Amino acid sequence: MSLQKCLEEWEEIDREFQQLQEAHKVYRQKLGQLSSLQSACSTSIRRQKRSLSELRSSLHRCAKSSSPKEREEIREIQAQIRDRQNVFFDMEAYLPKKNGLYLNLVLGNVNVTLLSNQAKFAYKDEYEKFKLYLTIILMLGAITCRFIVIYRVTDEIFNFLLVWYYCTLTIRESILISNGSRIKGWRVSHHYVSTFLSGVMLTWPDGMMYQMFRNQFLGFSIYQSFVQFLQYYYQRGCLYRLRTLGERDQLDLTVEGFQSWMWGGLTFLLPFLFFCHFWQLYNAVTLFGSSRHEDCREWQVVTLALTFLVLFLGNFLTTLKVVHQKFQKSTEKIQKKES
Incomplete structure (x- = not known):
């Protein structure tokens, strides 16, 4: 290449570099404006929440000494206040926020808020794929x-994989919750308890009680992975249909267990779920029996028995609550039609 061509190429590269600098300057200015808008919105939301909380208390006091017409107006305002809380929740899903205790311990004070719907959905979709692939790997393991x-070493590898899997799920779910996912209650706690159980299994020394x-x-792990695979496959199709109809949020997840939105097409899963729950109870009863064995010296036996019992109670009562609520709603609909 001649010197003339080199100089021409350098001039072209230099022009592109100047354009890049200008674009980056604009980007930094927009980024500063974005940060200012985020701070302003967060401050305004906090102020609105505080004002609404004070107003709610005032309305509650006024309702005691008001006329029927005034009480009706108060109920309307209270309903609007409740709706406003949902709007704030959706707004905060797009604003940076402080991490909870768990994420602070694991990641530190790192902003995990994803700013675009595309980024949120991509992260949720990657989370779902992670669950599916690991469920298959755990079932094969x-x-x-x-x-x-049939060696102790392979058992340790399998138990370590369980610990890593559930730890990773808790971190990813915490990030999803920070980004507006409405998963809560026992569905979140379940994975923390499962992490603890897998950790205790990992530390259980080989011996007669372990064998x-x-x-x-x-056997329980194989069946549980099979049920989780069934849940993932059918819940994903149900969620896709409900999102298309606008009845579910884009960040709703497949979960272990049964929720009200599954009632339409996934009731066939209930026998599999209840069998899995009672297998957890059977594990607890077996371990409690083993703890009374004269040769039992390991603390892991009683600890695992209590943990399996907690899992059974949490899963069984949560599923039972959903089924009961659904039957109540169905009964109310029938009564309204008859009246």
Whole structure:
């Protein structure tokens, strides 16, 4: 290449560099404006929440000494205040916020808010794929440990994989919640309890008590992974249909367990879920029995029994509550039609 061509190429690169600098300058200015808008919105939301809280208390006091017409007006305002809380929740999903205690411990004070719908949905979709792939891997791992490679080392690898999987789920779910996902209650706590249980299984030393429970635990792990795979496959289709109809949010997730929105097409999952719940109870009863064995010295036995009992109670009562609420709503609809 001649010197003349090199000089021409350099001039072209230099022009592009100047344009890049100008574009980057504009980007930094917009970024500063964005930060100012975020701070202003967050401050305004906090102020609105505080004002509405004070107003709610005042309305509650006024309702005691008001006429029927005034009480009706108060109820309307209170309903609008409740609706306003949902609007604030949606607004805050697009604003930076302080991490909860768990995310602070794991990640520090790092902003995990995703600013665009596309980024939020991409992260949620990646979370769903992670759950699906790991569910399949865990099912294959449990089958391998139960029927093919019967060694303590492979059991430890499998238990370590369980700990890592549930730890990762809790972190990813916390990030999704920070970005507006409405998963809450036992559906979140379930993974923390499962992380603890897997950690105790990992520390359980080999011995007679461990070998007595080993096959039962691996059988349970195979069945649980199978049920989770069924849940993922059918819940995803149901969620897609409800999102298309505008009845569910884009950040709603597939979950372990049963929720009200699944009633339409996923009731066939209930027998599988209840069997899984009662297998957890069976595990707890088995371990409580083993803890009374004269050769039992490990603290892990009683701890695992209590943890399986907590999982059973949480899962069973949550599923039962959803079914009861759905039957109540169905009964109310029938009564309204008859009247």
